[in-house]
Amino acid sequence: MTLISTEPATGAELWRGEHGDASAAIGRARAAFPAWAARPLAERKALLEAFAEEVKKDADAFAELIARETGKPLWETKTEVAAVAAKVAISVRAHEERTGERIDDAPGGRSALRHKPHGVMAVLGPYNFPAHLPNGHMVPALLAGNVCVFKPSEKTPAVGEYLVKLYHRAGVPEDVVQCVVGAADVGRTLTSDTRVDGVLFTGSSNTGIAIGKALAERPGVICALEMGGNNPLVVWDTDKLAEAATIIVQSAYTTAGQRCTAARRLIVKDSMADSLLAELLPLVDRIRVGAPFDDPQPYMGPVIDNDAADGLQRGYDQLIEMGAKVLHPLERPDPALPLLTPAVLDVTGIEGLPDRELFGPVLQIVRVPDFDAAIEAANDTAYGLSASLVGGSEKEWQRFWRESRAGIVNRNKPTNGASSAAPFGGTGLSGNHRPGAFYAADYCSYPVASAEGDEIEASIGVGLK
Numbered sequence: 001m002t003l004i005s006t007e008p009a010t011g012a013e014l015w016r017g018e019h020g021d022a023s024a025a026i027g028r029a030r031a032a033f034p035a036w037a038a039r040p041l042a043e044r045k046a047l048l049e050a051f052a053e054e055v056k057k058d059a060d061a062f063a064e065l066i067a068r069e070t071g072k073p074l075w076e077t078k079t080e081v082a083a084v085a086a087k088v089a090i091s092v093r094a095h096e097e098r099t100g101e102r103i104d105d106a107p108g109g110r111s112a113l114r115h116k117p118h119g120v121m122a123v124l125g126p127y128n129f130p131a132h133l134p135n136g137h138m139v140p141a142l143l144a145g146n147v148c149v150f151k152p153s154e155k156t157p158a159v160g161e162y163l164v165k166l167y168h169r170a171g172v173p174e175d176v177v178q179c180v181v182g183a184a185d186v187g188r189t190l191t192s193d194t195r196v197d198g199v200l201f202t203g204s205s206n207t208g209i210a211i212g213k214a215l216a217e218r219p220g221v222i223c224a225l226e227m228g229g230n231n232p233l234v235v236w237d238t239d240k241l242a243e244a245a246t247i248i249v250q251s252a253y254t255t256a257g258q259r260c261t262a263a264r265r266l267i268v269k270d271s272m273a274d275s276l277l278a279e280l281l282p283l284v285d286r287i288r289v290g291a292p293f294d295d296p297q298p299y300m301g302p303v304i305d306n307d308a309a310d311g312l313q314r315g316y317d318q319l320i321e322m323g324a325k326v327l328h329p330l331e332r333p334d335p336a337l338p339l340l341t342p343a344v345l346d347v348t349g350i351e352g353l354p355d356r357e358l359f360g361p362v363l364q365i366v367r368v369p370d371f372d373a374a375i376e377a378a379n380d381t382a383y384g385l386s387a388s389l390v391g392g393s394e395k396e397w398q399r400f401w402r403e404s405r406a407g408i409v410n411r412n413k414p415t416n417g418a419s420s421a422a423p424f425g426g427t428g429l430s431g432n433h434r435p436g437a438f439y440a441a442d443y444c445s446y447p448v449a450s451a452e453g454d455e456i457e458a459s460i461g462v463g464l465k
């Protein structure tokens with residue numbers, strides 16, 4: 001089956017290739033695992049550091065490819081490439097801190113704690129950060145001694161293939177990290193193959209749930225699910241309205257809203273909502289939407305494809321049918337392309353709002369009378385990835401932190417832009433308590449406890465006849 005990838009900003013064909021053979025790749029990975037796991041950690045670390053150097057050497061070409069295949073502005077894809085390279089040093093530190101070795105004296109010998117890799121890891125990636133996010137699974141997995149079969153999103157196969165070539169160029173053996181392109185069926189082959197020891201997934205909650213079901217009868221398979229969000233940003237009692245508006249724009253519209261940590265819902269104290277909107281709406285109006293290489297650079301590119309744009313339009317229209325007030329419209333200047341303007345809807349007071357991730361530039365505003373209502377609205381979701389409070393008192397922040405049900409709870413910062421040096425994951429429909437980024441080390445190896453005697457010495461103290 002042929003897979004074709006097109007540039008969102010132009011519709012031009014960028015890449016075509018055949019679906020990969022996932023089963024054959026797993027076979028090669030299994031064969032490569034023992035030797036890779038047996039190599040000293042220092043060797044694996046050196047090869048990954050060489051990979052980081054290859055990424056830096058190729059940074060311009062890599063950023064251009066990501067920009068063409070995702071439509072993200074070039075300024076932004078440069079930051080993605082930098083994050084790919086930076087992942088190595090962070091993962092080395094995390095591996096040392098989170099896994100490592102502990103040897104204690106014990107009667108007649110020692111008690112030891114060491115970690116071992118799981119084996120063959122299937123890595124399934126999304127399209128919004130087609131290099132950085134799967135790489136965030138792959139670097140720690142490889143460092144720990146696992147081998148990886150990586151299936152990039154069917155919307156970004158060119159970036160996936162390129163990423164894996166950089167590993168090979170650095171000297172990581174070809175069967176230790178492989179790229180298998182394809183759509184959901186190739187993903188399903190990977191998750192159903194009993195030779196796979198772990199599934200490291202970043203993508204939508206629906207797919208994460210399907211993967212959880214596919215693995216339900218194999219509890220020994222490590223399963224790390226990084227999924228979507230319906231994230232709240234609460235703005236409370238502040239006169240720094242221009243700064244608050246900037247944080248809102250960064251949270252809702254960076255990457256055209258295609259971040260799992262994007263703010264989907266702005267919850268604001270009713271008495272200050274009009275003054276905040278007086279700052280926010282002109283700023284939203286100033287957002288430049290355009291193609292990745294435009295000069296001057298846009299803030300937002302297109303969403304990934306026309307299907308995604310159609311879906312967002314439907315979600316937006318449904319909210320309007322339910323009574324949402326349009327404060328800034330979702331427009332699509334060229335119906336043949338997925339370039340969308342940033343939208344703001346006031347959904348205050350609408351009953352039965354869908355608790356759904358609209359993965360694009362649509363922000364819903366909810367006005368609330370008091371902080372109790374703000375917390376209630378913030379938590380009114382089955383997701384739990386990120387939440388942020390802008391403004392408010394110290395006491396309100398303490399309460400917000402305590403009562404927010406999310407893996408990332410920020411103060412006076414955007415909901416997105418999470419650091420790779422911190423754990424990254426959510427609760428509910430957002431994740432299964434196997435956070436990535438700094439804590440990815442935890443799911444990439446398992447602890448082995450050993451009681452080690454110097455000699456064979458044994459005695460049964462009591463109870464013998």
Ligand SMILES: NC(=O)C1=CN([C@@H]2O[C@H](COP(=O)(O)OP(=O)(O)OC[C@H]3O[C@@H](n4cnc5c(N)ncnc54)[C@H](O)[C@@H]3O)[C@@H](O)[C@H]2O)C=CC1
Nearest residue numbers: 125126127152153183184187188203204207226227228260
């Ligand atoms: N929490 C996190 O760290 C992040 C989550 N995301 C989420 O990802 C979504 C956007 O990415 P998409 O590419 O649309 O996600 P998606 O869920 O459609 O696809 C992700 C990957 O899973 C594969 N896949 C699809 N169905 C499968 C199945 N049944 N079995 C195995 N593999 C399958 C796809 O081919 C793709 O490689 C959003 O919901 C976003 O919130 C995106 C980035 C970060």
Ligand SMILES: O=C(O)CCC(=O)N[C@@H](CCC(=O)O)C(=O)O
Nearest residue numbers: 259260261416417418419420437
């Ligand atoms: O995985 C990491 O190293 C850190 C997490 C991260 O990069 N988060 C970004 C992107 C998340 C997304 O796709 O949606 C963020 O929080 O903006």
